[in-house]
Amino acid sequence: MKHKMFFSALIVLTVSLLTAGSALAENRAGAFTLSPMAGGYLFEGDQNIEHKNRLNFGLGLGYNITENWGVEAVFNYIDSAKQKTAAGNNEFDGFLYRLEALYHFLPENALVPYIAVGGGTLDLNPEMGHHDDTYGASYGVGVKYFVSESVALRLDARHFIGFDQSVDEGHSTNNNLLYTGGLTFLIGGHKAPPAPRDSDGDGVTDDLDRCPSTPKGIAVDASGCPIDSDGDGVPDYLDKCPDTPKGVAVNSMGCEQDSDGDGVVDSKDKCPGTPKGVAVDASGCPLDSDGDGVADHLDKCPNTPKGAPVDINGCPLDSDGDGVYDYLDKCPGTPKGVTVDEKGCPISFTLQVEFDFNKADVRPIYHNNLKEAADFIRKYPAQQILVAGHTDSRGADKYNQELSQRRAENVRKYLIGKFGISADKLVAKGYGETQPIATNDTDAGRQKNRRVEVICCTVIPK
Known part of the structure; x- marks a missing residue:
């Protein structure tokens, strides 16, 4: 049961690691930490202790060497329990002293998972007057969630392995589980620098803003300057003719001339660069009388039937090369060399x-x-x-x-x-x-x- 709870804690903390988000609060280097905690303590099944899941209270004092690495000394008081022995039932309190090294993942985030490894002493203090000290190792996981720069909620799970049990207990090690929740207070340390200012409210901080006086509500680029989508030198919020083709000379309102002289200004010309003297439609594109996609001044077959696919010269396609145009071919895709009739179908x-x-x-x-x-x-x-x-x-x-x-x-x-x-x-x-x-x-x-x-x-x- 203890191991299932321990691995459940591992799963919860792993999910916390994967879903950690960014925040201004962080695990500060150089800070002292004070952590009051409370939770439960699970004894090994063969320690003959009644009600093995005992309430415990703890207090930790630590120091963050870096943002990632820290050390912490923790004292846990374990509520009174009874142990069955040959002499009868002994009632005792427990005292667990630990010294651990902590490694924090994603220390700059609000949610900071960490792992802990260390050792300590478990002192079971029977009322009969002697101490039963157990020396052992501890390891586990934890997570801190910073609710402010100096206060974090805290969850921990530890596996404590005792190595020096008495011979009459019949084994050399005991495996206990400690789980707690509490708070961590950070004192001192190196605080994160203040957030950069954005004086004109355009979403670009002043230290990066090349246009610091942009009017409110104007869309800007990464350098803080008003966006000029068509690259004509006139920002979008002043441009009366958006989507001007690149490189076309414009006036102060961003509108261009009729560069190709076809009677359609460049901002509306769907076909800029039309040759001089070529007849165009309202969009500035050369006329295509037979609608085959090839302009009249280039069309070598100007009377192609509507819908017939054509080549670059405006002449009907013969895709399978059988001598019958595609729009007349009732059997497209005839293999090369196969004899066909006037409909393009193989003669068999x-x-x-x-x-x-x-x-x-x-x-x-x-x-x-x-x-x-x-x-x-x-x-x-x-x-x-x-x-x-x-x-x-x-x-x-x-x-x-x-x-x-x-x-x-x-x-x-x-x-x-x-x-x-x-x-x-x-x-x-x-x-x-x-x-x-x-x-x-x-x-x-x-x-x-x-x-x-x-x-x-x-x-x-x-």
């Missing part, structure tokens, strides 16, 4: 030639079909035609791959030899049993899978 022709089981010879019943394929290729010349061979699933994978390649090669040779199709247009590729178009569980399905496909027009897979 697929012929399937089936084969007998374990055969690669072209069956005569497909000669007329292959003639149709040759006629189509002549009418719509393409860069390459795919001749794809396939098998059913019977047989080894390697053998089926070789058989499908032979089937594709035989169809390719037939088209070249019989119809004079250019050899470089026909690419034979075997796919084995990897691309069935029907089930391989029936004779009819396997027959359909024993095939060669003449596919025009397509991009040949690598």
Whole structure:
């Protein structure tokens, strides 16, 4: 139970460390500290002490060597308790004397967490007349919250480890927990310098303010001078023409001339620098009669239909390079080299030639079909035609791959030899049993899978 409470205190103090905020108060170097405290003292379970959680009162006297490091001597009085011994119950008071070194984190903040390490003596003073002194080490954590420059609220948790218990207690160490809350008063020390003054109330301190007489309510930059958003030399609160383009000459009100002479002053000119003599609209931008985003004086295709995407010259785009403008292209993104019709869509022709089981010879019943394929290729010349061979699933994978390649090669040779199709247009590729178009569980399905496909027009897979 004691350890759970101790670790709970650690968690609380860790959260305090992570959420600490800034304040003018701080842990001053050179200051003496006086800390009245009160809390509880938990005895080890096997010390035979009734009501182990006892009330305690403490007083600490310390000195801050630096903002981070300090030392503190603490006296704690532990309220009377009873201890069971062989001779009976002894009633006693406890006195704990500690000397600790403290290290403070974030000493310039209002919330200052710290850790403590030290040692001391626990004196249990039975009424029977003898003292039971225990020497030990202490360590723990704490946090101070400064409510003013010299007063802070304080929470502490310490683990006291006693090393010299009597032999008849059956062990050599006891682990006790001390937890307290109280106040810390700082006396003397080096106080934080006074806050810098801001005479004109613009949010920039006098030592950094390059424009110390800025009128009230005027937005200023980091140097305390009125903001000049458009950089024309006239501050915003006097500028009658904000958003003046950089570098344009202006008058005392911040308004510029018509630099490009297009009839629109620079403060309203959305297109400064328009060439002389070019017709412009009310915003000073060159006219774009066909609305394609290219001004008339640069447009090489001035009558482009509305909404058609164009290049820098104002001419319709042909993104896929198939010879059909994008706004007319019904099949955008056609691969390079694919033959298309007037709508930009690929022209396709697929012929399937089936084969007998374990055969690669072209069956005569497909000669007329292959003639149709040759006629189509002549009418719509393409860069390459795919001749794809396939098998059913019977047989080894390697053998089926070789058989499908032979089937594709035989169809390719037939088209070249019989119809004079250019050899470089026909690419034979075997796919084995990897691309069935029907089930391989029936004779009819396997027959359909024993095939060669003449596919025009397509991009040949690598």
